[in-house]
Amino acid sequence: MIILDQTTKRYQGGHEALRSVSLQVEKGEMVFLTGHSGAGKSTLLKLITRIEVPTSGQIRVNGHLLNRMPKRQVPFYRRDIGMVFQNHQLLMDRTVFDNVALPLRVSGAHPDDMQRRVRAALDKVGLLKREKYYPQMLSGGEQQRVGIARAVVNRPTILLADEPTGNLDPLLSREVMNLFAEFNRVGTTVMIASHDLGLIARMPYRVLTLREGSLVRSSAIEGLRNG
Amino acid sequence: MAKRNTNRLKKRGVRRREFGGRTWLRHHRYLLRESLGDIIRHPFASALTWLVIAVALALPALLYVTQKNLDQLAGQWQEGAQVSLFLEDRVSVSDGENLSRDLQRRPEVRDAWYLSREDALDEFAAWMDMAPVLSSLDNNPLPATIIVIPVSQTRTDIEILGELLGSLPEVADMQMDIEWVQRLERISEVLQRSLLALSGVLGLTVVLVIGNTMRMATEARRDEIQVIKLVGATQSFVRRPFLYMGVWYGLFGGLVACGLIWASLALLSGPVSALADSYGTALGLRPLTWTEGATLVGVAILLSVISTWLTVSRRLAQIEPNPL
Ligand SMILES: Nc1ncnc2c1ncn2[C@@H]1O[C@H](COP(=O)(O)OP(=O)(O)OP(=O)(O)O)[C@@H](O)[C@H]1O
Ligand SMILES: [Mg+2]
Numbered sequence: 411m412i413i414l415d416q417t418t419k420r421y422q423g424g425h426e427a428l429r430s431v432s433l434q435v436e437k438g439e440m441v442f443l444t445g446h447s448g449a450g451k452s453t454l455l456k457l458i459t460r461i462e463v464p465t466s467g468q469i470r471v472n473g474h475l476l477n478r479m480p481k482r483q484v485p486f487y488r489r490d491i492g493m494v495f496q497n498h499q500l501l502m503d504r505t506v507f508d509n510v511a512l513p514l515r516v517s518g519a520h521p522d523d524m525q526r527r528v529r530a531a532l533d534k535v536g537l538l539k540r541e542k543y544y545p546q547m548l549s550g551g552e553q554q555r556v557g558i559a560r561a562v563v564n565r566p567t568i569l570l571a572d573e574p575t576g577n578l579d580p581l582l583s584r585e586v587m588n589l590f591a592e593f594n595r596v597g598t599t600v601m602i603a604s605h606d607l608g609l610i611a612r613m614p615y616r617v618l619t620l621r622e623g624s625l626v627r628s629s630a631i632e633g634l635r636n637g
Numbered sequence: 638m639a640k641r642n643t644n645r646l647k648k649r650g651v652r653r654r655e656f657g658g659r660t661w662l663r664h665h666r667y668l669l670r671e672s673l674g675d676i677i678r679h680p681f682a683s684a685l686t687w688l689v690i691a692v693a694l695a696l697p698a699l700l701y702v703t704q705k706n707l708d709q710l711a712g713q714w715q716e717g718a719q720v721s722l723f724l725e726d727r728v729s730v731s732d733g734e735n736l737s738r739d740l741q742r743r744p745e746v747r748d749a750w751y752l753s754r755e756d757a758l759d760e761f762a763a764w765m766d767m768a769p770v771l772s773s774l775d776n777n778p779l780p781a782t783i784i785v786i787p788v789s790q791t792r793t794d795i796e797i798l799g800e801l802l803g804s805l806p807e808v809a810d811m812q813m814d815i816e817w818v819q820r821l822e823r824i825s826e827v828l829q830r831s832l833l834a835l836s837g838v839l840g841l842t843v844v845l846v847i848g849n850t851m852r853m854a855t856e857a858r859r860d861e862i863q864v865i866k867l868v869g870a871t872q873s874f875v876r877r878p879f880l881y882m883g884v885w886y887g888l889f890g891g892l893v894a895c896g897l898i899w900a901s902l903a904l905l906s907g908p909v910s911a912l913a914d915s916y917g918t919a920l921g922l923r924p925l926t927w928t929e930g931a932t933l934v935g936v937a938i939l940l941s942v943i944s945t946w947l948t949v950s951r952r953l954a955q956i957e958p959n960p961l
Contacts, residue, residue, distance in 0.1 A: 459867070461867075461957070461958055461959065482871070482872070485866070485869045485870055485871045485872075485874075486869065486871075487869075488867065488868065488869040489868070489869035493867060493868075499860075499863075499864050499867070500864075501860065501861055501864060512864065512865060512868050513868040513869060516865055516868055516869050516870040516871075516874060517869060518660040518661070518663075518664055520660070520663075521663070560868070564868075564869075
């Protein structure tokens with residue numbers, strides 16, 4: 411489903427954000443991605459969403475070799491991937507409904523279909539009653555959930571999240587993580603970058619740890635937890 | 638093109654919900670509503686741009702109208718081209734009338750008639766509405782005149798006839814209206830040249846103004862562009878609302894330009910027809926025709942869309958999502 415083969419990413423300026431990372435995430439799996447600040451978590455997600463291209467090595471997602479994907483095909487590829495961002499990337503001048511509907515509008519969904527699916531997504535994150543609100547009128551946690559609704563409204567096969575609980579209190583963080591677990595239960599492949607080791611440790615999923623751009627053995631989480 | 642694209646995507650297995658005919662129409666209807674709604678919500682933001690476009694378009698268009706009217710004037714005067722023979726003061730009225738009858742019989746002459754000094758004064762007074770001024774003059778300053786209308790209206794024929802008649806001993810001075818025709822034609826040519834140059838410069842102005850407006854529009858919607866690119870918008874999807882904006886700028890700019898021209902001509906038409914009356918010609922200012930107006934609007938839209946396309950395409954390539 412997601413396969414990295416000796417992937418290296420060197421940014422302009424020469425900094426190596428990822429060093430020969432190889433990993434595989436199975437279809438329907440849910441994994442966490444952790445590591446210190448600057449370890450390369452966001453970089454890894456950017457590579458998978460084809461925001462950045464690797465300097466060397468291969469990335470294969472859903473059978474597509476991203477290295478060779480022509481630019482004009484990228485939009486269609488992205489429609490199959492849901493993304494949640496730490497700063498949620500909502501459009502402040504659009505209602506909650508319109509924000510969540512964006513991926514559907516972009517792919518030309520029928521209005522009836524659009525309405526039904528936006529409501530379903532909002533219902534799942536518990537914000538059905540807020541569809542006419544603007545993002546400013548919502549709390550941080552609610553905004554984050556709108557971002558999640560937008561990421562899943564297209565029923566993507568892969569769901570990526572970068573620090574989705576970054577500015578939420580522990581209780582809300584729990585809720586958000588449970589939400590991801592729920593999507594995973596119905597078959598979505600989920601990959602979450604997070605600092606929140608305390609929360610991650612409590613959940614029964616594989617953990618990938620980055621250190622200075624390199625992947626360390628999964629069991630390293632134990633060491634981190636103890637130390 | 639679209640088909641080939643779809644096939645290629647299928648081969649690579651990218652699941653692609655393509656914009657079918659119906660979806661496409663619905664999308665465009667949506668954009669139409671949105672873009673018009675935008676204008677209605679912020680009328681002043683776009684009105685200034687319309688005005689700049691309108692002025693840039695109205696200037697060459699007004700020059701064009703002026704030139705067109707001059708051409709028409711030249712044509713009319715040529716049709717009625719005439720040779721005026723101003724007679725020596727010593728020629729009596731009967732001699733003058735005889736001469737005009739002799740001239741009438743010449744084959745090159747369609748018509749000729751004699752105006753005595755009093756006739757000339759009366760006519761002049763009637764034309765210029767200056768009877769009180771003239772009647773206060775002690776001496777009639779005007780000479781007796783024979784007006785000759787030539788059969789042939791080509792310039793050289795008129796010139797030959799004029800030369801010939803001008804050499805008659807009774808004739809003190811000769812004037813061909815052809816000189817006016819020539820002068821008008823020359824002015825018209827100058828106008829035509831300036832029209833070309835001005836159109837070029839102002840066309841470029843329109844392109845630059847729209848380009849700048851669009852550059853600011855993409856900047857203002859930078860976040861939105863990044864986000865919709867992230868959720869899978871194609872380049873053309875992102876560009877489309879801006880193209881709609883470009884069409885509206887062109888359309889409204891063109892319409893306002895037509896309005897400006899119409900208003901200028903309305904202001905001018907009174908004085909012009911008074912002037913024409915005083916010269917004895919029934920000459921109205923010709924306004925822009927519907928076709929010309931439509932062409933102007935069409936050109937405005939075309940320029941605007943081209944400029945939008947170029948600007949926005951370049952900008953969109955620069956605005957890549959970088960959210961994480
Ligand atoms: N666009 C860029 N250009 C140059 N260097 C970059 C760029 N983006 C990230 N980097 C560098 O690459 C390294 C990895 O960054 P990345 O954002 O992947 O880290 P991260 O693990 O997500 O950290 P954090 O937990 O703080 O979000 C950092 O040292 C960063 O400075
Ligand atoms: Mg990060």
